[in-house]
Amino acid sequence: MLTEFSPERFDRPAMRQRLATEQFDVVVVGGGITGLGVALDAASRGLRTALVERHDFASGTSSKSSKLIHGGLRYLQQGEVRLVYEALYERQRLRRNAPHLVSLLPFLLPILTKDGLVSRKIARALGSALWMYDITGGARIGKIHRRLRKQKALAHMPTMPSQRLASAYIYYDAQADDARLCITMARSAADHGAAVINQCAVTNILRSDSGQAKGVSVLCDGEQFDIRAHVVVNAAGVWTDAVRTLEEGIDPDTIRPAKGVHVTVPWDKVRNDIAVIIPVPKDKRSLFVVPWGPKPDGTFTHTYIGTTDTDYQGPVDDPQCTKDDIDYVLRALNASVTTGVTTDDVTGVWAGLRPLVKQVNAEEGTGKGGKAARTADLSRRHLVFTGESGIITVTGGKLTTYREMAQDTVDAALKVLEKNSTTSITTSIKKCRTKNLKLHGARGYKEPRVEGSVEAHLAHRYGSDVNLIQELITANPSLSEALIPGLPYIKAEAIYSVIYEMALTLDDILSRRTRALLFDREATRVAAKSVAELVAPYAQWDQQRIEHEVQTFQEICEHEATMGTLPENELYS
Numbered sequence: 001m002l003t004e005f006s007p008e009r010f011d012r013p014a015m016r017q018r019l020a021t022e023q024f025d026v027v028v029v030g031g032g033i034t035g036l037g038v039a040l041d042a043a044s045r046g047l048r049t050a051l052v053e054r055h056d057f058a059s060g061t062s063s064k065s066s067k068l069i070h071g072g073l074r075y076l077q078q079g080e081v082r083l084v085y086e087a088l089y090e091r092q093r094l095r096r097n098a099p100h101l102v103s104l105l106p107f108l109l110p111i112l113t114k115d116g117l118v119s120r121k122i123a124r125a126l127g128s129a130l131w132m133y134d135i136t137g138g139a140r141i142g143k144i145h146r147r148l149r150k151q152k153a154l155a156h157m158p159t160m161p162s163q164r165l166a167s168a169y170i171y172y173d174a175q176a177d178d179a180r181l182c183i184t185m186a187r188s189a190a191d192h193g194a195a196v197i198n199q200c201a202v203t204n205i206l207r208s209d210s211g212q213a214k215g216v217s218v219l220c221d222g223e224q225f226d227i228r229a230h231v232v233v234n235a236a237g238v239w240t241d242a243v244r245t246l247e248e249g250i251d252p253d254t255i256r257p258a259k260g261v262h263v264t265v266p267w268d269k270v271r272n273d274i275a276v277i278i279p280v281p282k283d284k285r286s287l288f289v290v291p292w293g294p295k296p297d298g299t300f301t302h303t304y305i306g307t308t309d310t311d312y313q314g315p316v317d318d319p320q321c322t323k324d325d326i327d328y329v330l331r332a333l334n335a336s337v338t339t340g341v342t343t344d345d346v347t348g349v350w351a352g353l354r355p356l357v358k359q360v361n362a363e364e365g366t367g368k369g370g371k372a373a374r375t376a377d378l379s380r381r382h383l384v385f386t387g388e389s390g391i392i393t394v395t396g397g398k399l400t401t402y403r404e405m406a407q408d409t410v411d412a413a414l415k416v417l418e419k420n421s422t423t424s425i426t427t428s429i430k431k432c433r434t435k436n437l438k439l440h441g442a443r444g445y446k447e448p449r450v451e452g453s454v455e456a457h458l459a460h461r462y463g464s465d466v467n468l469i470q471e472l473i474t475a476n477p478s479l480s481e482a483l484i485p486g487l488p489y490i491k492a493e494a495i496y497s498v499i500y501e502m503a504l505t506l507d508d509i510l511s512r513r514t515r516a517l518l519f520d521r522e523a524t525r526v527a528a529k530s531v532a533e534l535v536a537p538y539a540q541w542d543q544q545r546i547e548h549e550v551q552t553f554q555e556i557c558e559h560e561a562t563m564g565t566l567p568e569n570e571l572y573s
Contacts, residue, residue, distance in 0.1 A: 035233070302347065
């Protein structure tokens, strides 16, 4: 079993050949963080594992989160103490297993005055909640919260209205590029022998004479073929019910999508050097204000603000940030800064859908509730259940707890395998290995000397694989140049993504292998043609394909920009 990087292990044609010819123990449907976590867990135990994703890895919710690895302070307010405990435990594991991807992030929690007065009740409540957060697991990172005086708090975000600020608390969580984590998970699963592939859509569930699932039919590169597996795992996120419809013939209606949006602005408009939590006026929610794109001088390129949490009625394939969403976020931001941020300052947006679980029958996975509660009040716990045909469905949960979700899912898969007596379930296979399993790039990773430098940027994205980036630059020094002006990515990264990371389209490169589209849509749109021409020789694109990729990406940018000018009720009415 390979545990170190081997380029041929992530070769797409080879993966496709394996999927069409091998017999697998487990096939996972869905290439988001949950599905990839399942694939890694199963493969690391020694199970013959396959994973298919109909679009690109992390193309759904898993690339559109708040990019935080955290316990969720607000969940304490909802009484979800166990969820917070589990999440903080998983946060610590991720920091240990993926130190190149997951970094410590301080959070500032301002205590604001009302008419010049501070509510001692609120201040005490915040302090108590943070002590509970530390006790629950926050202290595992060696940091506990503390209270800051007004001037020290202002130093972290000098744009706050000083007359409303009394003091603040500072506590600690972690941050990670969600899409980068997913790509690393895919490569980690491949390192352990899994066959994983993107742009491969499931069209049907294969069944035995007894009605048990025995694999899936897929459409891949224009060709239909079957993937044979003893167990099928449905980890399709907000598309979970669509996969279950293939299995059951009817829509089980168990998923309640909740839209979360983020808005990006130039860092100079906020000037926060750590994450800050701000209240939303006339709402019970709060938003994260997070710096992104560190520079050597301690400043940043951008700040993003989010997330919202609203019911979503539109098509799950196309969640968009609307004018209402942008106005909501900017209203909250402008209540907490004095710089007067407008829609003209917005450089990027993203919108994702949380696959929240309705009230369900855990045995059958059937829906029992509608829209009684706000999506913000629904639990972030995950649900794993086995259908009549033996298909295992996992849904719900949150980014931070993906590993625990995957462990529960593979444990359920083993029960199906044992029942069907298709695989010898040894003690070794029963044991989960991901608690202490280093992710791809973690072994040999060295902390960069200067944060915000190109060296640090590459180290935090690729870990020990940074030498492969350097090899590209050594062969062609111009590849060290900026990919897109004003953003930290370099040209070598785009080529690397095509050679080593199964990037198939320009959108794969600019939206997920890098995050250029999310942080500066216009600059990325302008640079699209040059990026396509840069990677064309490595992606084997001819001129016609270059033009197609550029046009498709331009349409994505234009569609996103248009949606941002329309109110919600005009989009999906």
